[in-house]
Amino acid sequence: MSNTNKSEWPLWEVFIRSKAGLDHKHAGSLHAADAQMAIENARDVYTRRMEGVSIWVVESKNIHASDPDESDSLYDPANDKIYRHPTFYNLPDEVKYM
Secondary structure, X not given: OOOOOHHHOOEXXXXXXXXXXXXXXXXXXXXXXXXXXXXHHHXXXXXXXXXXXXXXXXXXHHOOOOXXXXXXXXXXXXXXXXXXXXXXXXXXXXXXXX
16 A cells, blocks of 8 residues: 555544543544554544543444444344343442443
């Protein structure tokens, strides 16, 4: 892959964690020649005002997603297992970000 032809660079998905203890959130996408360049570009594009403490980049071709049109059959088995629903748990006040 040529570094001079940006149209051939793969697409990367960028995830930013805004502060320690929080989840990474999808911030956007960008093209880069490799993972290191993707991290550096993500830093420049998505954390210009020091918004993040951690950056993840994943080449878009490596992300596999379920089909939203098949969500009924995908999630149906969980509906009859009410013990999996978080309503049965009491969290202490000290626990944050859950």
